[in-house]
Amino acid sequence: MAVESDWQRALLRELGTDAPSRPALEVNVQASEHEPAAPSPSPVQRPTPVPQGPRKAHEVGVTGPAPQSVPIVDPRLLLALGTGQHGDSLTQRAGAGLRHLAASSGQEVAEQTRLAREVQQPVTTGRVIAVTSIRGGVGKSTVSALLGRTFNHYRHDPVLTLEADAALGTLPTRMGAEAVRWSCSDLARILTPAMQLTDVTGYLVPVADGGWLLPASQGRVGAPLDTRTYRTVTLALRRYFGVTVVDCESLPGEVARTAMDTAHVRVVVAPMTAEGVHASRQVLEWLAQLPNAALESTVVVLNTTSSDASLDPKVAAGHLRLPGVPVVLLPYDRHLAQGGPIRADRLSRATRDAAVQLAAESIRRAVSVR
Template sequence: APPEPAHPAPGQAGGGHPVPADDLVRRNQHGDPLARRMGRGVRNAMGGGAREARERAAFADLMQRSVPSSRQIAVASVRGGAGKTTMAAMLATELALHRADRVLAADADAELGSLPLRLGVSPQLSLFDLAAHRPNTFQEAEGFLTRTPHGLYVLSSTRGGRIAGEFTLETFQTALSSVSRYVAATVVDCGAGILTEVNRGVVAGSHGLVLVTPGTVDGALSARGALEWYAANDQRGLLGRTVIAMVSHAPQVGADLRRAQEMLAAWGLPVVFVPYDRHLATGSSVELAKVSAAARSAFTRIVYEVFSRSLTGGGVR
């Protein structure tokens, strides 16, 4: 369960000390039994007992807070296959479930985004149609959106699962501006990578960022590289609004996650481990009832961390 966000002290963001990659590998690859490791993951993610009750109350309080303006949360990864789209789908769904106002999930994948598939919807209209129409009311904009059974609005980059046109940052921003004023929060599923024009523009315009990386040694090192790039390219202010999500794609973890998390946490950012989940690993439409309690707890923690930062992290610069 989520503690109060620990913002990095001035001048310390990006100041993590490098940890040799081979130090991250567990010397005993068998290590602790899986049940014990998973148990630690659950306790680290959400706590237990009285602490869990306090943190549930803190989460409920956060979800009831009004927003000064629509909050945009970007979900990005250094490369494909990290679990970014699943993360975006889960975070947006959890927000829609717990907030009384409107929540939007927007697909910013320039190629062929799979966010609608993960959310179980098949939009026949896309953000290209919304950008061309430029609606003046939410009632008009709603016709270009699809809604999930959980009340989440979805803005797709495809029509019926097919590429709808040449994807540009301008097109995405035009479409999003037509509807974002009517929603409390928008979760944007970026395309793979952090250097494309679209992804850089989406992240720069966001109030919070979830950086998704595989829960491996290589994943931790790639996430560190992304943080170093942001810090070196006039986006240091972004770090105070960033949450790292380390996603496990296998039932057993060979890397020493504690050391990997320490390496990333040295930047002053929260690092949340998302345990392997058999249902999410199928790549099909997400059914919340089939997602494990441990995974749901981790997603809730990430929602808490990034949404609170979107409200207090200084806003877009």
């Protein structure tokens, strides 16, 4: 892999070079003892992010009391989830294991290795990937969380997952955050060019797999995130993070339109329904009218949220596959369907593969944008 650029090295030095590396996640591409040898893209060995704590309010010009930490979800509800279902049933896991042992998987391992290395490729400046959909409830926050966790796992530079949907969004829960404190609006008031990465991360929520999260709210109904705040935060934070994944509000919201217009890459989440695919096609046609060849930097995720989905995936993907726009199929996963924090060790193999493919398609387009 190419050598990281100087700005990335400087950011890593701010975090300290003696911290222990992160444990590997299940999403990593690994070859079993029965597979032919192939170069394996190891999870990145970068320091575990340790929040330093924000500077005192008077040091950064903040007036008024600081927000209090608020739990994301009632702990009793999280206990009710238990350890969570596995994405594949026991029968499916056993069958997949037998097929894996019986078949020659050298080509499969090589493809997985190639995709993982694409996810790891360096960027010269921070890249923003905006995720949205034509309506809520189709898995937009789930896709954002999968993308953020995949980038967190593979990349060497700092990764931020940002929530730009203040309508009681579920991104903090999906990312495994236990509590939130500072929001986008709070951070917009205190960001200054003099702040270092360690100052900024003190206001963010550290994620278990190594990245950071910035929520849009504290989980209460309140004033929606406005376009000016979104622009202020994303423009300021780009210089600290190699990749920022933005979980936008649904279209045609003003913030979502701004995010899609200004992002380096757009990810459109389409549900596996006839009306959902039809509406998502209209979103793609709108993107085609934006400047700077928006379709060339767009990826579609065809999300299967029900085990009873009857729409033909090939027909649906063909309807959404405009010139230059890849379609990534996210299969039904029991672990994702139950809600709550996403655990990489509970995801199905197909879901993990789809997440890596989506990350590779996204970063490939982000790097090509000038």
